[in-house]
Amino acid sequence: xxxxxxxxxxxxxxxxxxxxxxxxxxxxxxxxxxxxxxxxxxxxxxxxxxxxxxxxxxxxxxxxxxxxxxxxxxxxxxxxxxxxxxxxxxxxxxxxxxxxxxxxxxxxxxxxxxxxxxxxxxxxxxxxxxxxxxxxxxxxxxxxxxxxxxxxxxxxxxxxxxxxxxxxxxxxxxxxxxxxxxxxxxxxxxxxxxxxxxxxxxxxxxxxxxxxxxxxxxxxxxxxxxxxxxxxxxxxxxxxxxxxxxxxxxxxxxxxxxxxxxxxxxxxxxxxxxxxxxxxxxxxxxxxxxxxxxxxxxxxxxxxxxxxxxx
Numbered sequence: 179x180x181x182x183x184x185x186x187x188x189x190x191x192x193x194x195x196x197x198x199x200x201x202x203x204x205x206x207x208x209x210x211x212x213x214x215x216x217x218x219x220x221x222x223x224x225x226x227x228x229x230x231x232x233x234x235x236x237x238x239x240x241x242x243x244x245x246x247x248x249x250x251x252x253x254x255x256x257x258x259x260x261x262x263x264x265x266x267x268x269x270x271x272x273x274x275x276x277x278x279x280x281x282x283x284x285x286x287x288x289x290x291x292x293x294x295x296x297x298x299x300x301x302x303x304x305x306x307x308x309x310x311x312x313x314x315x316x317x318x319x320x321x322x323x324x325x326x327x328x329x330x331x332x333x334x335x336x337x338x339x340x341x342x343x344x345x346x347x348x349x350x351x352x353x354x355x356x357x358x359x360x361x362x363x364x365x366x367x368x369x370x371x372x373x374x375x376x377x378x379x380x381x382x383x384x385x386x387x388x389x390x391x392x393x394x395x396x397x398x399x400x401x402x403x404x405x406x407x408x409x410x411x412x413x414x415x416x417x418x419x420x421x422x423x424x425x426x427x428x429x430x431x432x433x434x435x436x437x438x439x440x441x442x443x444x445x446x447x448x449x450x451x452x453x454x455x456x457x458x459x460x461x462x463x464x465x466x467x468x469x470x471x472x473x474x475x476x477x478x479x480x481x482x483x484x485x486x487x488x489x
Contacts, residue, residue: 195263423474
């Protein structure tokens, strides 16, 4: 079964695999390019409670390309549909459904966070969602929930949702930064301290000398590490710790690498990024093809665009 046939089948049958109380729910699929990095997602919602497709009706989405990959590996369509339906129902029953019955509007405001994505690759999504610009990134706003088991569920905040939450631009910006810092605490480690936590660490050990100052920028929650680029003082404090400026290698949305500019040339930083993107992009996700330079004296972060080093 090809992807389009699989998607149509999931749309038609997913409700039948869910408990009886979902019988009146309907299916919504975001088009390619509307979700992060162009991935299609499937949602189920109740069309009669508060209006079709509104924030409070959407349940947790299914990443359709990822579900299709699971189907290709499993080969059992019924089993895959049952697992997907169970995931949707789990989110609903754990008060992760964003309905007026299970979450107060005030609670949702406390769950809006910054979530950086590549701006160029998400143009269609950015047409309908507010964001903050930073270098070549867009800091999307997402509503997140973390279950008692530590699972994270997230939904991109659109302009329509912003209006429903009655959030002005300045208020949204401040609120999201405060929530992000509260929900995603910084975790900054040397490469040696990070150990196996740092994916791709062998790329550094094989191509850089052991005396280099290399740090991993991540969060305690092991996701959304790129959000640290928006935190006040984090970048300056790291420079003081290194006693130098540094290049940030945006290896993935989950974590960044910082390498002292006294130990590593711009050319080598670009080559490291290209290697990490090539070997780990499918697993870890894509953030940027450029690197960032934190300048010690100027105390600022600038973009270094992809250049002839990679030609």
